[in-house]
Amino acid sequence: MPREIALADALVPGLLLIYLGCLLVLWLIDTIIGRYGLYRYVWHPSLFRVAVFFLLFGAAGLLLYP
Amino acid sequence: MSAVPTELASWSHPPWLREFAVEEGHAWIFVLKSLLAFYLAAWLTMVFQLEQPATTMITVAIVMHPQSGTVLAKSFYRALGTCTGSLFGVLLMAAFPQQRELFLLSMSIWVALCAGGAVLYRNFTSYGFVLAGYTAFIVVLPAIDHPTAVFDSAVARVSEVMLGIIVSGLVSDVVLPMRLRDLLRRISREHYQHFIDFARGSLGGAIPRADMEKAHLRFVRAAVQIEDLRSSVIFEDPEVRARSSRMQLLNLRYMAAATSFQSLHHLINRLQRSNHPRTAAALIKLYAPIGEALSPAPTEKPIPRLLATRLEACEAKLPALAAELREDLRQDPNLLLEFDSGTTLVRRFAAELRDFTSLEASLRETQGVAGGSVERVDFKRANDYASPLIAIVRTFFTMATLSIFWIETGWTFGLSALLLATVFSGLLATSPSPLVATANTWVAYAVGLVAAYFVVFELMPGSDGFVMLILVTAPLLALGPYLTTRNATLPGVGAGYSLGFAYILALKNPMVYAPERFLNDSIAALFGLMMSGAAFMIIPTVIGTQWLRRRQLVQLRRQVVFAATAPMDGILYRFESVNRDLYQQIVQFTRPGSEESRVLFAWALAVHDGGRAVIELRQDMLHEGLPPPVRESMQHAVNALADLYDAPDSARWTAADSAVDQAITLTTQTLPQARASCQPALADLLQLRTALRDDESALAPYIVKTAEIAHAP
Numbered sequence: 001m002p003r004e005i006a007l008a009d010a011l012v013p014g015l016l017l018i019y020l021g022c023l024l025v026l027w028l029i030d031t032i033i034g035r036y037g038l039y040r041y042v043w044h045p046s047l048f049r050v051a052v053f054f055l056l057f058g059a060a061g062l063l064l065y066p
Numbered sequence: 067m068s069a070v071p072t073e074l075a076s077w078s079h080p081p082w083l084r085e086f087a088v089e090e091g092h093a094w095i096f097v098l099k100s101l102l103a104f105y106l107a108a109w110l111t112m113v114f115q116l117e118q119p120a121t122t123m124i125t126v127a128i129v130m131h132p133q134s135g136t137v138l139a140k141s142f143y144r145a146l147g148t149c150t151g152s153l154f155g156v157l158l159m160a161a162f163p164q165q166r167e168l169f170l171l172s173m174s175i176w177v178a179l180c181a182g183g184a185v186l187y188r189n190f191t192s193y194g195f196v197l198a199g200y201t202a203f204i205v206v207l208p209a210i211d212h213p214t215a216v217f218d219s220a221v222a223r224v225s226e227v228m229l230g231i232i233v234s235g236l237v238s239d240v241v242l243p244m245r246l247r248d249l250l251r252r253i254s255r256e257h258y259q260h261f262i263d264f265a266r267g268s269l270g271g272a273i274p275r276a277d278m279e280k281a282h283l284r285f286v287r288a289a290v291q292i293e294d295l296r297s298s299v300i301f302e303d304p305e306v307r308a309r310s311s312r313m314q315l316l317n318l319r320y321m322a323a324a325t326s327f328q329s330l331h332h333l334i335n336r337l338q339r340s341n342h343p344r345t346a347a348a349l350i351k352l353y354a355p356i357g358e359a360l361s362p363a364p365t366e367k368p369i370p371r372l373l374a375t376r377l378e379a380c381e382a383k384l385p386a387l388a389a390e391l392r393e394d395l396r397q398d399p400n401l402l403l404e405f406d407s408g409t410t411l412v413r414r415f416a417a418e419l420r421d422f423t424s425l426e427a428s429l430r431e432t433q434g435v436a437g438g439s440v441e442r443v444d445f446k447r448a449n450d451y452a453s454p455l456i457a458i459v460r461t462f463f464t465m466a467t468l469s470i471f472w473i474e475t476g477w478t479f480g481l482s483a484l485l486l487a488t489v490f491s492g493l494l495a496t497s498p499s500p501l502v503a504t505a506n507t508w509v510a511y512a513v514g515l516v517a518a519y520f521v522v523f524e525l526m527p528g529s530d531g532f533v534m535l536i537l538v539t540a541p542l543l544a545l546g547p548y549l550t551t552r553n554a555t556l557p558g559v560g561a562g563y564s565l566g567f568a569y570i571l572a573l574k575n576p577m578v579y580a581p582e583r584f585l586n587d588s589i590a591a592l593f594g595l596m597m598s599g600a601a602f603m604i605i606p607t608v609i610g611t612q613w614l615r616r617r618q619l620v621q622l623r624r625q626v627v628f629a630a631t632a633p634m635d636g637i638l639y640r641f642e643s644v645n646r647d648l649y650q651q652i653v654q655f656t657r658p659g660s661e662e663s664r665v666l667f668a669w670a671l672a673v674h675d676g677g678r679a680v681i682e683l684r685q686d687m688l689h690e691g692l693p694p695p696v697r698e699s700m701q702h703a704v705n706a707l708a709d710l711y712d713a714p715d716s717a718r719w720t721a722a723d724s725a726v727d728q729a730i731t732l733t734t735q736t737l738p739q740a741r742a743s744c745q746p747a748l749a750d751l752l753q754l755r756t757a758l759r760d761d762e763s764a765l766a767p768y769i770v771k772t773a774e775i776a777h778a779p
Contacts, residue, residue, distance in 0.1 A: 010217075034304020046239040 001064045015061060022056045069639050074085065088736075093551040095242050096132045102546035103130060103669055104236040104568075105536055107230050112532075112575045116226050119573040121204065125230025127564040132244060132551055140576040141235040142301055143194030151180075151201030152224045156216055159206050163213035167471065167560045174465035176202055181492040182458035186449055187607075188496075190298065196492035201227065203488050207481055239302075245419055247303045250295040254313075257288035261320065262373070265327060265419065266360040278331065279667050283653060285324040286646045292317055293445045309429065314445060316425050320640040323418040325674050329753065330411045332675060337404060345401045347572050348391040349408040355380045355418065356416055370427035378668035384413055407752035410754045414682075431674040444616040446640045450618060453608045457495040464601040468594065484596030489565075489602065498610040498655065504599035507562035510549070511595060514566025515588045517542040517703035522571065523581060535573075543567055564589070610655040619666065622673055630704045634684060641677055642671040645670070668764035676711065680704055683750035691743035696736055700747060707754065709764075717757070719768040 004011045030049060039045045092545065103126050111119040118474055129141060160171035180199030184192045198278060205223045209216040264281055296314070300307040330353070337346035359380040388409045395401050464487055472480030490507065497503045527537035546567055549561030568587055608614045631642050650671050656663040686692075687700050706725035710718040733748045761769060 023229075030304045031307070035308045039303055039305060044240075046243060050236065050240055 003065075005012050005018045009063055015065070018064065019057060022053060025056055067265055080543060082187055083513075087724060090465075092132070092244070092693065093548060095244075096130075097547045099237055099241050100126070100130045100550075102241065104232045105234040105540075106237065108573055109161075110229055110233065110531060111226060114225075114229070116228060116229070117222050117574075119575065120568065120571065121226040123568040123573060124226050124229040124565065125569070126234045127568045128561075129234045130238065130547065130550070131232060141231045143190045144197050144231055147194035148201045148224060148231075151198040152202075152205045152220045154198070155202040156204035159209065159213055159216040170469035170473070171466070173203065173206075174462050174469060177465050177488050177492070178458045178460075178462035181461040181495050182454040184492045184763065185495050186451075186454040188447065192496060200485070201766060203485055203530070208631055210481065244293060246299050247306055250292070250299050250306070253288075253295065254292050254316075257284075257292065260284065260288075261324065262423075264361055265480060266357050267354040267355075268331065278328070279389070280666065282324075282328065282670065283489075285321075286649050286653075289317055289321050289643070289651045307419050308769045312425070312429060316422070316429060317445065318639045318642065319418060319422040319425060321646065323415065323422050325642065325678050325740075326415040326418055327410060328671065329675050329678065330415055332671065332760070333404075333408055333411060333753070333756060336756065336762070337408075339498065339762070342401060342404065344407070345395065346403050348395060348405055349412065352384070352391055352409065352412050353385055356412070356419070359382030366474050367572045370423045370430060372605045372611045374420055374424035374427050377416060377423060381413070381416045381420060384416060384527065386605060387506065397521055402638045403752055404756070410749035411753065412748065444636075444639065445643045446647070447623065448618075448644045448651065448656075450614065450621065452614065452617065456608055457491075457603060460601050461491045461495070463605070464598055469598055478589075479586045482587050482590035483594030483597065486591045487598045491598040494598065494602070495607070496609070499609070500602040501599065502609050503558045504595070504602060506556070506558040508595050508599065509590065510559040510562030511566035512592060514546070514563040515570050515592075516564075517545070519566045519584065519588075522577075522584065523579075526577060526716070527579065537579075539571065552592050581746040615652050615655060615662075618648055618652050619669060622652070622669060623711050623714075625673050626677045627708045629680045630684070630708035634688070637681055641681060643678070645674060665764065667764075670759075672757065672764045673711070675763075676707065676754065679750050679753045679757060680707060681778050683747060683754065685715070686743075686747040686750060689743040690746070693736055693740060696729075696732050696740075696744065696747075699725075702749070703729040703751065703754070707758075710768075714765060714768050716768050716770050720770050723755070723758055723770075724770045726751060726758060731754065 001014050003014055003018065005014050008014075028050065029052060033039055039048075042048045089738050104123055107122045107126050108119040109595035111122045112159070116122075125144075125270060158169060158176070162172065172257045177199040181199075186192075197736070203224070204227075205220045206216060207219075209219040219248075256539060268578060292313075296306070297511075300310050305312075309523065330349075334349050337349070342557030356377070359376040360373060360378060360412070362761065366372060372548070386540065392402065392405060392409075395405055401595060465484065468480070468484050468487055471477070472484065473503055477483075490504070494500045494503050494507075507656065521539055521542055526535075529538050543564075546560055549556060549563055553560060571593065572587075625645055628644075631636065632640070652666055653663065683700060684704065687697055703722070705724040706718070706722040710722040730748065731750045733744050733751060735746065737744045757763065758771065760766070
């Protein structure tokens, strides 16, 4: 994946797009978990959420920019 | 902490001390979280080599709030506002790179519009507008002398602001979070309990007007408060987000039940006053089963599910009891009519109460989302366009005056003054007493500047490295968040101090030693703040003034017109929610117990009563079996009522009264042929007539006495 992507002639870092994509995925996961009330099995929901985000972002970033 | 009931324990932990400790504990947790967010944000900005860690810190100062739900909600709207504002700033710079007059004119208009939006919308949406205005400014600020750099400046500022948002959101959500969700749950349970207790306790029928007034105020506050909390908790908690539409429906059912309850008691009170104690007594007897259903045996736990089943059982008994009581009143047809309309109200109330408790039960019993979808309803706010308009005009003149001053004098730091004026004319426009708020903020801002002066020029020169930076700034910076937790007693002070401190600290890497810039910038900032205060003196705010209250009262009265003319789809929720929002807005600024508050309450009751009956009547008019001439006469009555509430006077009252009367006569005549369609409509018409002829209602001054005599038996 290119380091920088031209969006309407403005160079945007590719990592930023991945970041936004990960936010979207996180939001999706969060909604699904909330919908079925699964957060009651988690000790600290917001810490869990942050951890999931780090996993997603870390994995995507490292896979796409080895 | 568990209370140990021994002499020694109560001596060593007196209750006031424990309370004090808990309160201080919360405050200091918030202070620590804020400091953590401040330094994390500053450190990350430096790591990422962004130009101005100060912008990030200012962002943190604005966004941090003791409860976590509000930070996330604020952050969401703030992010939206930031993006919009920076885009507009870049566009403006591209359009007028050489024309400072046109540029400043457009900027003033933009900021003014944003301030207007901040007044028009409430809660955190309002915040987004303030930020859209000031980000546009902050983006162009450093680039104003070399327009070619505007894009880079915009990118840097947006990155800094976003970083501040993310860091403060993360810290307040993860580190020792204080949940708004718990508050929402506690409050909604409290209100539920209060309403049930109130409905149970009023077995005797008559409730003194003062009590009713207090109860009404509480019902209204409850509905608005729950909606406010719900709309910000959905940012915090996906579970609440999933149940959001159910909670809105619960609120609707709560409001509907409260309105029916009030109409019923209104009717009983009136019957008792106007020498029909037998009818009143019969209605009270009819109400008794509901009270019994609400008070289960003390051995059983009064959970909502139990109440719902008991109410359902009681509802089945009501028609038989009504028929029995009706038998006793048979000799007087006039009384019978009153009793019939009362019966409809009791049954409506029972049904609504059952719906309300069963929904509350299903909300308490299920985790996550229960199966099945619910009706989507939306809480409508009542907006008045006068105060946003005034805010727009005021802000525009402030900005324009400052711009002209800046251009004419060539003042180097004019931009700082403009920036501060931008921020505060938006933030303070929503305040009911902006002058006091400005004065508070101004003083706190000045104190923040002095503290920062001490830090920057006494402590910082001798320090080195990030740890030293934390050590020298933390003690005085901590004062800001601490003052923020005292917002109830010292409004605006915490925000002013934090902003002043973070703004003038102007953290940079490496720091520059520039006392003259410091002083110039301070003077400019204080000048800008003072200018926005002066604007409030010249064009005073209308929020909370007599004029606006009178306007809003007219708007409240026209709610009946809305009920009579608006499309039927979802009308009930819009009617109930706007009523409450309006009442809440007016009642904030009226002295309890004054003549004004009495008049307001009378109108609120009349509008609730009349509007609801009109909606029910229109619902019943949709029935297919209704003969066209009858429907026509009903429509005529609805129109006449709308006219009356639009601009009440005696002639319109007479017209409305005779129209309703005519509809009643016609409906009674056709009753034997079309009982199924006419019966419910007749009850609504009777309720409307009762409300019209009530000599204690707000319509009393317009009642023409002859009409009463003509119909006397």
